[in-house]
Amino acid sequence: MKHLTQSFSIKFEYPIYFTSAIFKKENTLLNDYLQQASPTGITRKIMFVVDEGVANATPNLMADIKAYFAVHNTVNLIPDIIIVTGGEVVKSSEKYFNKVLDAVNKHGIDRHSYIAAVGGGAVLDMVGYAAAVAHRGIKHIRIPTTVLSQNDSGIGVKNGINYFSKKNFLGTFVPPVAVFNDEKFLETLSIRDWRSGISEAVKVGLLKDAAFFNWISDNVVALVERDMATMNYLIWRCAQLHMQHIAGNDPFESGSSRPLDFGHWSAHKLEYLTNFEVRHGEAVALGIALDTVYSNLSGRLSNEDTELIVKTLLGLGFAISHPLLQVDGGESPIVSGLGEFREHLGGQLTIMLLKGIGEGEEVHEIDIELLKQAGEKLNEIQVR
Ligand SMILES: NC(=O)c1ccc[n+]([C@@H]2O[C@H](COP(=O)([O-])OP(=O)(O)OC[C@H]3O[C@@H](n4cnc5c(N)ncnc54)[C@H](O)[C@@H]3O)[C@@H](O)[C@H]2O)c1
Numbered sequence: 134m135k136h137l138t139q140s141f142s143i144k145f146e147y148p149i150y151f152t153s154a155i156f157k158k159e160n161t162l163l164n165d166y167l168q169q170a171s172p173t174g175i176t177r178k179i180m181f182v183v184d185e186g187v188a189n190a191t192p193n194l195m196a197d198i199k200a201y202f203a204v205h206n207t208v209n210l211i212p213d214i215i216i217v218t219g220g221e222v223v224k225s226s227e228k229y230f231n232k233v234l235d236a237v238n239k240h241g242i243d244r245h246s247y248i249a250a251v252g253g254g255a256v257l258d259m260v261g262y263a264a265a266v267a268h269r270g271i272k273h274i275r276i277p278t279t280v281l282s283q284n285d286s287g288i289g290v291k292n293g294i295n296y297f298s299k300k301n302f303l304g305t306f307v308p309p310v311a312v313f314n315d316e317k318f319l320e321t322l323s324i325r326d327w328r329s330g331i332s333e334a335v336k337v338g339l340l341k342d343a344a345f346f347n348w349i350s351d352n353v354v355a356l357v358e359r360d361m362a363t364m365n366y367l368i369w370r371c372a373q374l375h376m377q378h379i380a381g382n383d384p385f386e387s388g389s390s391r392p393l394d395f396g397h398w399s400a401h402k403l404e405y406l407t408n409f410e411v412r413h414g415e416a417v418a419l420g421i422a423l424d425t426v427y428s429n430l431s432g433r434l435s436n437e438d439t440e441l442i443v444k445t446l447l448g449l450g451f452a453i454s455h456p457l458l459q460v461d462g463g464e465s466p467i468v469s470g471l472g473e474f475r476e477h478l479g480g481q482l483t484i485m486l487l488k489g490i491g492e493g494e495e496v497h498e499i500d501i502e503l504l505k506q507a508g509e510k511l512n513e514i515q516v517r
């Protein structure tokens with residue numbers, strides 16, 4: 134048979150910077166990055182898309198961005214800064230995606246220019262997707278402003294929007310060109326959004342690094358009291374473990390196993406069932422609690438480890454039990470969620486459980502009776 138074979142690989146590399154007050158004129162980090170990333174001879178533009186929640190919480194933000202680029206003019210700022218609603222709604226209506234595309238068209242943003250997104254994970258996902266598809270890919274800079282986006286969603290390679298009422302139905306695997314984690318943004322987070330992203334750090338600790346989980350457990354009070362140095366370390370270490378994971382394990386998810394999805398199968402279902410009233414990170418904490426107690430009841434995880442994990446989640450202020458996560462007959466949403474998760478993976482159910490703190494185990498079957506008991510047990514602990 135006559136045939137040709139095409140084969141090439143492309144290396145992806147992007148820095149994640151940790152800074153404070155990125156748009157303060159004296160802070161040259163962003164401009165330094167743009168300078169070294171932008172060869173001379175071509176005029177480049179940068180267009181900003183900002184999360185409305187961030188804009189409201191930081192009233193000087195627009196003025197600061199404009200003042201910054203007035204002094205640091207390596208690239209030309211498009212003075213028309215786009216503001217979009219924050220939260221899941223920005224991914225759920227095409228309106229905001231179209232608004233970004235309109236601006237790309239109107240301002241002549243080409244493949245040599247940048248789109249910078251400032252916001253929570255939802256805004257970053259939407260803007261990243263718009264940037265990835267416009268002109269087959271415009272350079273995309275992320276400036277995440279929530280704990281979850283700084284330690285998880287904003288540093289990875291995925292983006293997307295919801296479509297046909299389905300989460301992330303449209304999306305691409307396209308890494309940003311750079312990420313700037315600015316601790317200052319975390320100061321204005323609501324308590325829910327401050328706490329929410331901590332569950333992803335608990336998750337990676339439980340799967341990959343017992344010492345990191347134990348550190349979180351020892352620092353519950355400092356985290357609850359919003360100590361910034363403690364949060365900085367949590368974000369830094371979580372981001373590092375995440376990045377190592379992405380680089381080493383199928384970054385574009387061509388296989389069916391999702392080793393970092395501990396606690397996520399029920400979390401996705403719960404977010405959806407509550408119309409995203411329960412935040413991603415909050416749902417992940419509930420999912421971790423459920424899969425931890427299930428791991429215990431199925432004989433994998435010791436009582437001591439189980440108690441420490443549950444105590445840590447409670448100490449951080451997370452709910453560990455939700456009525457929609459209780460098994461109550463075959464029609465329970467959580468049981469159908471399991472079936473949907475199996476379909477989503479393409480046939481074989483693969484769920485990550487725990488054998489110990491820092492050690493996961495993939496299983497392909499879930500015992501509904503034990504799942505029911507796990508829900509009941511968590512409910513008892515929660516109301517105690
Ligand atoms: N791409 C990925 O790999 C990935 C991974 C996990 C989650 N996600 C997505 O991330 C999204 C959730 O992100 P999130 O938890 O960051 O929440 P979010 O983006 O929904 O933001 C929550 C709220 O906080 C506000 N906000 C953001 N920053 C603020 C600040 N500094 N001060 C005050 N308010 C602020 C927003 O306006 C919004 O109202 C979901 O859509 C989820 O699907 C993506």
Ligand SMILES: [Zn+2]
Binds near residue numbers: 397
């Ligand atoms: Zn997650």
